[in-house]
Every structure is written in C-alpha cells, then in structure tokens.
Amino acid sequence: MTDLTRRAFVAAAAGAVLMPQRAIAAFPDRPITVIVPYAAGGAGDMITRLISNAMEKALGQPIVIDARGGGGGMIGAKAVASAAPDGHTLMMGATNNFVINQFIFPKTSFDPLTEFVPITRVAVVPSVIYMNPSVPVKSLGEFVAYAKANPGKLSYSSPSVGTTPHLAVERLKQLTGIELVHVPYRGAPPAMQALITGDVQLYLAGWGVGRGFVQSGKARALAVASTSRLPNVPDVPTASESGVPGYVAENWWGLAAPKDTPQTAIDALHAAVKAALQDPAVEAKLSELGFLPGGESPAEFAKAAQAEAIVWRDTIAKGKLAVD
Incomplete structure (x- = not known):
C-alpha cells in the first residue's frame, strides 16, 4: 500500500479532501440500495437485513438489498464503485472487499481503499x-x-x-x-x-x-x-485452547459509498447505522448470532482498514496466493 493510497483513504473518511461534491438538498430523497457482493443468505445479507428496519426509521427511506455474488466480491464492489456518488448506492462488504482483493487480484487494478468512502464497520464476525x-x-x-x-x-x-x-x-x-x-x-x-x-x-x-x-x-x-470464547457458545473452545496458539481469524462487514460521496450523506448514513446498532432488538440478535457490533467513525474505520491491509498483503505474498 503506498503512502498516497493511505492518505487518500484517511482523507476521504474524515472529509478532509477538497473536491467538487454534488449538492444534496435533502438526503436521502429516494430508496437506498445496499449491494452485498455475495449470494443471498450469507452473513452480509443477514447483517444488512438485521439493521435495515432501524436504518429506514432513521433515514425515512426504504433500504433495498441487492445480493450480487461472484468474482470474490469484485462484481458487486465494482457496481457500487461505478454508481453515482450521491449516497443512494452503498456496499455492505466483507473484509476482503476492502483490504484483500487488491492483493489477491493485483491485475484488476481496483483498489477499494481509493474507490470507496468508508462509513463504518457494522459487525465483526x-x-x-x-x-x-x-x-x-x-x-x-x-x-x-x-x-x-x-x-x-x-x-x-x-x-x-x-x-x-x-x-x-x-x-x-x-x-x-x-x-x-x-x-x-x-x-x-x-x-x-x-x-x-x-x-x-x-x-x-x-x-x-x-x-x-x-x-x-x-x-x-x-x-x-478468536481471542476468547463466544458468550453464547461457551462450550466451543478457542483455537489457542485447541492446540493452535495465536490463531485468530475474524471477518467483518463494513458499509461504504462510492468515492466523492458528499460528507453530509456519509454523516447521515453513519448516524443511521449507529442508531440501528443501538436498537436493543438488533443488539440481542447480533449477540445470538455471535457477532460483535461495530459503529466506529469513518476515520476510525479507515485507519483500521489500512493496518489490516498490510497484514493480508504479507500473508498473500508469503503464500504466493495472488491470482494472475
């Protein structure tokens, strides 16, 4: 990851980049489509459905979920990246959609750290x-x-x-x-x-x-x-307890918008997700499923993603896993 890429992602998250932005009189002014770049029924689809009702109440518009699987998540991700940057088309992406695919598929020349504006991580799995x-x-x-x-x-x-x-x-x-x-x-x-x-x-x-x-x-x-047992599944030991010390593997799901999406839209979406995650019914369901709630700020999401991208880059290089 270059310093330029790192700076661009942080700036986009913090709203510090001075760039032409489409004026939004009232956001949102129509339904919001959330593209999940995997088949329906998976964790991303489940999480999006779980928070959609509370988000609809906060935003005053319907949430439309569009599951587009294929290509390791690249098909759905590219569809969001090419959408109008007005906050009405979003991606509920997994870890790989943000910090893995650019290294596993280097010839695609698609870097999510510059193609998206981060909103927040919704859940850690x-x-x-x-x-x-x-x-x-x-x-x-x-x-x-x-x-x-x-x-x-x-x-x-x-x-x-x-x-x-x-x-x-x-x-x-x-x-x-x-x-x-x-x-x-x-x-x-x-x-x-x-x-x-x-x-x-x-x-x-x-x-x-x-x-x-x-x-x-x-x-x-x-x-x-994980570093500790799941509260709702206390009988299942951690990998470290089971003979593989230090082995931690967590997936997470984050919400993002196309680059150049106005900060006003990003702020409204972040507030809606935070409100959804604070809903007692949502909190209870996440816990039941073994998910940990997110809600961090766009800037915090960006910083965490940058750090994790380096880890996956090195893992892929060591295993020679990049796809030509």
Whole structure:
C-alpha cells in the first residue's frame, strides 16, 4: 500500500479532501440500495437485513438489498464503485472487499481503499471452524494431526477465492504446516452446504451461518478462531485452547459509498447505522448470532482498514496466493 493510497483513504473518511461534491438538498430523497457482493443468505445479507428496519426509521427511506455474488466480491464492489456518488448506492462488504482483493487480484487494478468512502464497520464476525462429522476428530489439535497424517487428502470450502474464510485457512496452513485442498464456491450458503454433504471436510464461518447445522448434528464446531470464547457458545473452545496458539481469524462487514460521496450523506448514513446498532432488538440478535457490533467513525474505520491491509498483503505474498 503506498503512502498516497493511505492518505487518500484517511482523507476521504474524515472529509478532509477538497473536491467538487454534488449538492444534496435533502438526503436521502429516494430508496437506498445496499449491494452485498455475495449470494443471498450469507452473513452480509443477514447483517444488512438485521439493521435495515432501524436504518429506514432513521433515514425515512426504504433500504433495498441487492445480493450480487461472484468474482470474490469484485462484481458487486465494482457496481457500487461505478454508481453515482450521491449516497443512494452503498456496499455492505466483507473484509476482503476492502483490504484483500487488491492483493489477491493485483491485475484488476481496483483498489477499494481509493474507490470507496468508508462509513463504518457494522459487525465483526469471529470465525468458527466447522468440521464434517465424518472426520474422526474432536478438536482442532486432533484435526491438525489427522491432516498431517493425510497430506493433500482433505479439502476446505470458501465463499470464493480471496475471501477471508479462504485466506484464514491459508494462514492456518502456514501456522501448522498441514496440506488442504481449496474448493471455492459462490457464496457462503453453497460453501456450507458442501461441508454438510461431505464434499469438503472443513469450513470457516460465523456462528450464525453454521449454528443450525451444529445443533442438528450435521456439522461439528471444533473451535472459534478468536481471542476468547463466544458468550453464547461457551462450550466451543478457542483455537489457542485447541492446540493452535495465536490463531485468530475474524471477518467483518463494513458499509461504504462510492468515492466523492458528499460528507453530509456519509454523516447521515453513519448516524443511521449507529442508531440501528443501538436498537436493543438488533443488539440481542447480533449477540445470538455471535457477532460483535461495530459503529466506529469513518476515520476510525479507515485507519483500521489500512493496518489490516498490510497484514493480508504479507500473508498473500508469503503464500504466493495472488491470482494472475
């Protein structure tokens, strides 16, 4: 990441860049479309639906959710980047849409740190490591030993190449020295379904995505890749407790607008999201799903994204994971 890119992202977040901006008499003056760049039914879709009612009350306009999966989230992201910068078309993007794709797909020449104005991170989703019950292991440590005894014979799914679940498993491989085959899908639901049917043996996702399958016995939750156990799932140990010290893998979902979107619109959207996250019903549901609420300022979001981008850049370089 260049210093120019870093400065541009911070300035956009803080509203400090002096640039021509379209005047907005009253924002919003029509429905707001939130593009989720993954298949319907995944965590991003779930989070957007969860906050949409409260946002509608704050903004006085309907929220229209448009799920556009494909290309590791690039298709939906580019659609938002090319939309009119008036605050009426937004992206609810995952970690990779902001700080991974520019490194995993370097030839696309698409840098989200300069193409979007950050609004806020909406939710942080600690990853749960799910296992197909057919695999004869009961803990993450046992899985690592089993994978080492069966190199290249086990596989894992992801919502697409370059997504956080993909790279988080690659980091697990780098930490433990195991060999796993990556099988990408188009979105979280088919990736989880592949685990359930036994087409793959491992998948990383939030608790809300796999909870029902664990409860029905169709999947096993080996560990949560977080610094602490999830309050609503106290029986699932952390990865560190399960034999892989220091392994943390969290996905997050953030709201962003096309670059040059007026600061007045950004401020109104940020206030609406914060109001939604403070709604008791939303807070309760996020906790139930194992999500941690966000709400930070645009500038804080920008700063955190810059720092994380460096981590993923180095992970991708070490694993030679960039796609030509």
